[in-house]
Amino acid sequence: MSDVSLKSELAAFRMTPGLWTIAGVAGFALLLVIGSLTGAIGKDTFAYRVFIDPFAQMVEMPDLFAQTLWEGLVGGVLYALIALGFVLIFKASGVFNFAQGIMVVFAALTLVGAYEKLGTIGIRGEAAAFIALGVALAVMLALAYAVERVVLRPLVNQPDIILFMATFGLTYLLIGLGEAIFGGNPKVMIADQLYLPRGAIDLNILGGRVTIQKLDIAAAVIASAMIAILALFFQYTRIGRALRAVADSHKAALSVGISLNQIWIIVWFAAGVVALVTGIMWGARSDVSFGLQTIALKALPVLILGGFTSIPGAIVGGLIIGVGEKIGEFYWGPLVGGAIESWLAYIIALIFLLFRPQGLFGDKIIERI
Numbered sequence: 001m002s003d004v005s006l007k008s009e010l011a012a013f014r015m016t017p018g019l020w021t022i023a024g025v026a027g028f029a030l031l032l033v034i035g036s037l038t039g040a041i042g043k044d045t046f047a048y049r050v051f052i053d054p055f056a057q058m059v060e061m062p063d064l065f066a067q068t069l070w071e072g073l074v075g076g077v078l079y080a081l082i083a084l085g086f087v088l089i090f091k092a093s094g095v096f097n098f099a100q101g102i103m104v105v106f107a108a109l110t111l112v113g114a115y116e117k118l119g120t121i122g123i124r125g126e127a128a129a130f131i132a133l134g135v136a137l138a139v140m141l142a143l144a145y146a147v148e149r150v151v152l153r154p155l156v157n158q159p160d161i162i163l164f165m166a167t168f169g170l171t172y173l174l175i176g177l178g179e180a181i182f183g184g185n186p187k188v189m190i191a192d193q194l195y196l197p198r199g200a201i202d203l204n205i206l207g208g209r210v211t212i213q214k215l216d217i218a219a220a221v222i223a224s225a226m227i228a229i230l231a232l233f234f235q236y237t238r239i240g241r242a243l244r245a246v247a248d249s250h251k252a253a254l255s256v257g258i259s260l261n262q263i264w265i266i267v268w269f270a271a272g273v274v275a276l277v278t279g280i281m282w283g284a285r286s287d288v289s290f291g292l293q294t295i296a297l298k299a300l301p302v303l304i305l306g307g308f309t310s311i312p313g314a315i316v317g318g319l320i321i322g323v324g325e326k327i328g329e330f331y332w333g334p335l336v337g338g339a340i341e342s343w344l345a346y347i348i349a350l351i352f353l354l355f356r357p358q359g360l361f362g363d364k365i366i367e368r369i
Contacts, residue, residue: 054331063208068330069323074216076322081223081278083299083306083314084230085271090308092246092267093152095163099170101296103143103272106174108189108279108288109182111136115190129193140272148264156260175290184290189283191215196284219281226277230270231311239266301349307359316360321345 058065082104089097114132118124123131151166192198197214234240245253246263254260282292302321306313329341352359 049335050332057331061208062206063210064330066206067210068326070210070212071216072323072326073319074220074322075326076319077220077223077227078278078281078318079298079302079322080315080318081226081274081281082296083302083318084227084311085274085278086299086303087309087311087314088230088234088243088267088271088274090303092243092263093163095160095167096303096308097271098164098167099174100271100275100299101293102171102174102178102290103140103275104279104282104296105288105290105292106143106178107136107140107272107276108283108292109178109187110139111276111280112187112190112283112288113182115193126193126195129190132190133194136276137273140276141269144265144268144272147268148261152264153261178290186287186289186291187283189280189288191280191284194280196280215284219285222277223281226274227311227315230274234311239263243267298345301345303359304349305352305359307361310359310361313359313361321348324348 082100085100085103086097089095089100111132114135115128118128118131147170151170152163155163155166197218199214201212201214201217203210203212234243242253242258242263243266245256245258246260253263278296279288279292282295298321302314302317304317305320306315306317325341325344328344329338333340
């Protein structure tokens with residue numbers, strides 16, 4: 001065999017960095033299992049507590065694992081819903097909307113504030129709740145129109161960093177406006193008036209009891225339906241095709257008669273609707289306060305995992321982050337004193353950045369010099 005053919009065969013079997021990483025992790029896991037079975041790794045060692053004991057607990061107590069997995073899936077669906085708002089705006093304008101987090105808070109505060117205001121004039125109950133819902137949607141539409149007129153239109157063709165900084169300004173504008181109108185105290189979401197279910201369902205499965213909150217079921221169903229509707233709308237409708245054209249090239253879209261201004265209004269309104277639904281779901285699980293914007297920023301690691309331009313990537317990334325946070329907090333949190341749920345998502349995102357910067361479903365990054 002000639003040297004040329006030998007080199008070509010070796011090149012064909014050359015492993016990529018990703019394959020080397022997978023092989024290394026698999027080899028390390030195999031060594032741990034062998035060490036545990038042979039007694040080389042004792043139960044009091046750090047390696048056993050980190051790499052073996054959590055998985056042993058999952059097998060020994062599958063009901064607790066199922067409970068943790070369910071809570072992670074619910075959180076992941078809500079993260080995916082938040083990330084969807086970021087994806088829509090990024091696809092239309094190429095800008096990461098830093099204001100999406102405060103839009104969640106502002107939409108929820110508008111809903112609760114409108115309901116309280118209706119109560120002062122004698123309109124209460126379910127009727128007031130759905131009127132307030134209509135008011136919140138109208139406010140989100142007005143906000144989308146104002147953003148297009150005041151922020152996007154004057155800054156068209158400007159560098160992306162300029163538009164990104166504009167979303168910073170929009171964030172603090174909405175924070176100030178929200179505090180001035182609604183005050184800074186937490187508010188209670190009108191979950192009962194919107195017919196969101198309460199209570200829990202106990203399932204005797206896997207040798208134990210798994211408790212599922214009815215509100216979590218409703219949140220998962222509503223968020224999944226919202227994601228599916230928006231995905232189908234932007235995939236198969238004329239507006240969706242226009243959005244994809246704008247995402248590919250603004251100039252090409254303008255050349256075929258697509259109005260950037262209309263697309264931007266539609267996309268920002270869709271992001272506002274997503275923010276409102278997210279605010280209702282998260283607010284029903286806790287309270288409506290400005291602290292919700294911190295939760296909304298968890299969409300950043302979701303986008304890093306899934307890709308900034310991919311709707312399926314937002315879904316998969318949200319589920320990975322949601323499940324990863326809950327499982328990490330329950331099984332590995334006690335090893336470091338707990339509270340890893342607040343930062344674990346960013347560690348997962350950092351690992352993905354090292355090996356796949358474009359995300360699971362993102363376009364491959366190609367730089368020309």
